[in-house]
Amino acid sequence: MHASPGPDRILEIGHAFRASKTLLSAVELGIFTALAEGPLDLEALRQQVGMHARGARDFLDALVALGMLNRQADGCYCNSPETDRYLDRTKPTYIGGLLERLSIEQYGIWSALTAAVRTGMPQSDKTMVSNFAPLYADTRSRDLYVEGMSARTQPAAKALAASFPWTDYRTFVDIGTSRGCLPAEIALAHPHLTGGGFDLPPLAPLFADYIRQRALSNRLHFYPGDFFKDALPSAEVLIFGRVLHNWDLAAKRMLLKKAYTALPTNGAVIVYERLIDDERRVNVDALLSSLQMLLASAGGFDFSGKDCISWMREIGFRNMRIERLTADQSMVVGNK
Amino acid sequence: MHASPGPDRILEIGHAFRASKTLLSAVELGIFTALAEGPLDLEALRQQVGMHARGARDFLDALVALGMLNRQADGCYCNSPETDRYLDRTKPTYIGGLLERLSIEQYGIWSALTAAVRTGMPQSDKTMVSNFAPLYADTRSRDLYVEGMSARTQPAAKALAASFPWTDYRTFVDIGTSRGCLPAEIALAHPHLTGGGFDLPPLAPLFADYIRQRALSNRLHFYPGDFFKDALPSAEVLIFGRVLHNWDLAAKRMLLKKAYTALPTNGAVIVYERLIDDERRVNVDALLSSLQMLLASAGGFDFSGKDCISWMREIGFRNMRIERLTADQSMVVGNK
Numbered sequence: 001m002h003a004s005p006g007p008d009r010i011l012e013i014g015h016a017f018r019a020s021k022t023l024l025s026a027v028e029l030g031i032f033t034a035l036a037e038g039p040l041d042l043e044a045l046r047q048q049v050g051m052h053a054r055g056a057r058d059f060l061d062a063l064v065a066l067g068m069l070n071r072q073a074d075g076c077y078c079n080s081p082e083t084d085r086y087l088d089r090t091k092p093t094y095i096g097g098l099l100e101r102l103s104i105e106q107y108g109i110w111s112a113l114t115a116a117v118r119t120g121m122p123q124s125d126k127t128m129v130s131n132f133a134p135l136y137a138d139t140r141s142r143d144l145y146v147e148g149m150s151a152r153t154q155p156a157a158k159a160l161a162a163s164f165p166w167t168d169y170r171t172f173v174d175i176g177t178s179r180g181c182l183p184a185e186i187a188l189a190h191p192h193l194t195g196g197g198f199d200l201p202p203l204a205p206l207f208a209d210y211i212r213q214r215a216l217s218n219r220l221h222f223y224p225g226d227f228f229k230d231a232l233p234s235a236e237v238l239i240f241g242r243v244l245h246n247w248d249l250a251a252k253r254m255l256l257k258k259a260y261t262a263l264p265t266n267g268a269v270i271v272y273e274r275l276i277d278d279e280r281r282v283n284v285d286a287l288l289s290s291l292q293m294l295l296a297s298a299g300g301f302d303f304s305g306k307d308c309i310s311w312m313r314e315i316g317f318r319n320m321r322i323e324r325l326t327a328d329q330s331m332v333v334g335n336k
Numbered sequence: 337m338h339a340s341p342g343p344d345r346i347l348e349i350g351h352a353f354r355a356s357k358t359l360l361s362a363v364e365l366g367i368f369t370a371l372a373e374g375p376l377d378l379e380a381l382r383q384q385v386g387m388h389a390r391g392a393r394d395f396l397d398a399l400v401a402l403g404m405l406n407r408q409a410d411g412c413y414c415n416s417p418e419t420d421r422y423l424d425r426t427k428p429t430y431i432g433g434l435l436e437r438l439s440i441e442q443y444g445i446w447s448a449l450t451a452a453v454r455t456g457m458p459q460s461d462k463t464m465v466s467n468f469a470p471l472y473a474d475t476r477s478r479d480l481y482v483e484g485m486s487a488r489t490q491p492a493a494k495a496l497a498a499s500f501p502w503t504d505y506r507t508f509v510d511i512g513t514s515r516g517c518l519p520a521e522i523a524l525a526h527p528h529l530t531g532g533g534f535d536l537p538p539l540a541p542l543f544a545d546y547i548r549q550r551a552l553s554n555r556l557h558f559y560p561g562d563f564f565k566d567a568l569p570s571a572e573v574l575i576f577g578r579v580l581h582n583w584d585l586a587a588k589r590m591l592l593k594k595a596y597t598a599l600p601t602n603g604a605v606i607v608y609e610r611l612i613d614d615e616r617r618v619n620v621d622a623l624l625s626s627l628q629m630l631l632a633s634a635g636g637f638d639f640s641g642k643d644c645i646s647w648m649r650e651i652g653f654r655n656m657r658i659e660r661l662t663a664d665q666s667m668v669v670g671n672k
Contacts, residue, residue: 010404017360020349021446052456066349110443120388120390281400288354290391
């Protein structure tokens with residue numbers, strides 16, 4: 001005899017948006033930053049971050065029940081070790097820029113998922129991903145985006161610095177570099193390398209600041225350009241880090257082709273992404289990221305390592321291999 | 337030495353809205369109903385439910401990765417045992433009415449959670465919960481709501497039929513009965529009982545249909561009324577099932593007081609809800625439901641058993657006790 005399956009998992013997933021938005025709003029409100037200086041009682045915390053009395057206690061106790069806050073015996077709230085480390089804006093380990101973007105920009109766009117699946121059309125006026133010019137024109141949205149990207153890039157960048165045979169190469173350029181988190185990590189780990197990052201001109205000052213703070217200005221340079229209009233800079237290694245998924249298949253192929261043209265013989269292209277597993281059965285985050293592309297870009301989609309290797313092969317790359325970088329990101333490497 | 341805590345749990349919760357909305361949109365699109373008749377390949381399923389080619393495969397494979405669909409070796413999609421049982425509209429076990437409401441009405445409201453916490457003001461024009469008149473004026477929204485309520489009531493109703501000492505009583509009325517799911521379950525289990533359900537007049541035809549289908553029309557009657565304006569009907573047992581959380585503290589007390597007035601001496605009031613645990617540390621679903629009340633009602637909030645007992649005691653009820661009904665709902669009972 002089998003018990004008939006219960007609806008628990010269905011109800012759990014179906015309601016999960018509420019816990020998710022609660023955490024995102026808490027980051028947006030600066031709860032964890034306020035508590036980083038020490039525990040506060042309900043009233044003090046409420047005043048400090050600007051919460052109305054109605055709902056504040058339920059909101060904070062929901063965060064306690066989610067394990068994102070602790071409540072002491074005296075009733076004061078304090079951060080958990082995780083939220084203290086990652087959600088305090090004043091710490092360099094802050095990853096909340098990403099979560100603020102999820103809260104302000106992405107959560108709302110997903111309310112139109114049904115329409116996006118029916119029509120295939122993006123559901124945001126901004127279509128953030130495929131239209132970086134207006135994104136970068138607004139300083140706050142530019143900074144939020146760039147900080148979010150750095151937070152996501154850091155772990156993959158450290159892994160890439162460690163796992164690629166950099167001693168075989170002298171120069172590299174990161175295509176779509178944002179403020180340069182990736183080239184900075186690689187250059188810090190490998191003093192013989194020079195190169196830099198390629199991105200749209202509005203990112204030049206952010207790149208310059210970030211690289212100068214790490215004392216790398218003598219080895220890393222910013223290459224301003226638009227990869228739809230301009231050729232890519234030449235280097236022995238060219239990197240596309242979470243770039244290709246933003247674009248439709250024609251643009252993906254065009255970018256790989258431009259990289260092929262810009263590389264010397266034996267040069268390497270590195271594509272790293274949150275790849276979908278080849279069988280498309282396991283990596284739910286990558287599949288959901290692809291739906292994010294559906295919602296917010298004109299033609300973008302995520303892809304598997306198998307997909308990427310087939311595009312590289314068509315263009316003429318050889319010796320393709322896939323290597324895991326982090327729990328959720330992998331690189332596909334090919335040589336010219 | 338301790339490893340420093342990772343951000344995995346933060347990122348998991350922060351991104352969970354995407355999986356949630358994917359499932360909700362799939363219910364809305366009727367994916368599981370379409371597959372209940374048998375497996376379909378991508379193209380056939382896409383045509384049948386009306387999905388654009390862009391995104392459809394990612395959408396379905398995300399549901400596979402979430403365990404909500406299976407994909408066979410021949411590439412055809414089919415339901416999981418759970419989704420076949422609970423998300424096929426043609427089955428009596430369908431709970432998707434609730435999920436359709438989450439998808440269409442509630443998901444979007446939560447995008448304004450930050451504003452709700454800052455201001456204490458509801459963020460929906462409809463303020464569904466505290467304004468049933470417009471909700472019931474629209475047939476589709478009325479039916480969705482009523483079906484969703486029945487799906488949520490069924491397990492608690494069966495438990496309440498089994499665990500309350502009904503042999504000590506002869507009459508009962510369910511206050512805010514919707515189409516009468518709760519009195520039907522109780523009356524089916526206890527042939528000696530008579531009574532019915534009290535709710536707004538537009539629900540009368542739905543109640544009549546539902547009760548007639550169960551051959552209970554001779555024992556259960558509909559009591560039309562507005563509990564803000566009218567007295568409650570008299571019976572030996574009066575039940576408030578997930579009613580009190582919709583209203584502010586003054587209304588909660590007023591309703592318990594009206595029940596006290598309507599009951600005979602030794603009569604019983606039963607309040608069942610998804611109660612917050614007394615320590616407000618564990619029951620995250622109840623705390624999040626309270627934030628739903630913040631977002632969608634003028635003054636509603638969820639509460640603990642301890643809270644409810646204190647209100648009952650003020651009014652004059654005695655012999656209060658709390659009993660668990662289902663995994664997530666409990667009843668507070670008091671006698672006059």
